[in-house]
Amino acid sequence: MAKHMMTLTVNGDVYELMVSDNQTLLDVIRDTIRLKGTKRGCTTGACGVCCVNNAKGEAVLSCITHALEWDGESITTIEGLEANGELDAIQKAFIEFGAVQCGFCTPGVIMSAKAIVNKYPEPTEEQMNAGLAGVLCRCTGHVKVKEAVRQDHELREAARHAAAK
């Protein structure tokens, strides 16, 4: 397969990559850049564990899109959430509420949850349901996940107040 040069920004780092026509964005994240947080599940759009955020902070599925489609774009994966050694509020909330069991779905669920709070800092029940419907968890279910998503805002506010002091 012929390879093409492409530029992809992942978690703020710019990568110049040689990518073949038949690689998906997921293949490039896991196998070329070797960031293994993003999971490979169904590879057909049905499970959501390959979810990453696009430049607008929206949830997209990396398994059903050509990698070359993303030339020049910027994405965030689960590895990009922590900053300066500190976990993101949404990650802390997942830990606090036990929204994790086996953990396989967790990167996809967290990136989906992150997309929800990016768009709706205080999401309604309906907005949470819509944002989580495309990602499946076979252990925990969505109840604890939603508790964590609700908590995200409070943690963020608390951190903001602490920083202001």
Add this chain to the structure above:
Amino acid sequence: MLLPDHQYVTTNSLKECLRLLAESREKAMVVGGGTDVIFNMRLKLFQPDVAVSIRKLDELQQVEELTNGGLRIGAGARLADLAEHPAINDRYPAFAESVRAVASTHIRNMATLGGNICLHTRCAYTNNSEEWRKGLNSCFKTEGKICHVIQTSSRCLAINNADTPLALIILGAVLTLQSAGGSREVPIAEFYTNDGMDNTVLRPDELLTHITIPPVSDRTAFLKLAPRQGMDFATVAVAARCDGTGEKVSKVSIVVGSISTNPIILHEPSRIVSEQGLGDEAISAAVDSIRDELGPLTNLFSRASYKRQMANVLVRRVLVALRES
């Protein structure tokens, strides 16, 4: 894990895209959001030589408000953007509903309207992995000569499972199909054929570029039933439109989808409620009349009897929704 070998091409102008489609004949496949193209490539149901991306074509991503009150939507517009577009929600609530009914937020963040309209038919037998399919003989979709749904059928009976076309049909939307040789306008009601292998009149050298919806002041409704509400193809979906207010109507149209190879426009129930109004009795009579027009339910992701009953339920609900809107 890699997709089957093929060439991927990004086009930077509409002209370039149309030239490429003309040159590559049947060997090219347009990629809008890719959510269905890549799915089918994984299952080895699509094996294009060239995948032609239209994502960089800005002119296909606009929503233009027409002076007559209608809208002209680029085929490359993302479903997520259309679902929240103020003019769409304002003027065409049933269409907005049908857009939100497609798949999940994740997929709507990638998928395009053009891709939903041109969505290939699906089949309970064939839409499985290659390993699964090996247990059966090849069918029309896999270079065989039979249809597993009805073995004696001379054509593929896979179903049209897309949501937005139903709303667009009742709204009288018109599709602009462009090729290197020119452009033609096709009412979406005439776009679909009853051949599961080749279910639209779109030619391989053509691109769906725009969807034009005329101004509509009638009442409209869209309803979908799926195994899972959050993300699933429809078991049955229905869109309907009527004039008048309350129970009074003179013109009613009803379209049912996910039942057969093309969306079914129901004539008899429309006639009944157009004549008798939207009272409970007339609605019941209308529902009782749909059986013949639905024809045999063939390609079943769910039991035929259930599907038939749910078609009745949705037609009833959609008529009640019209009455109450």
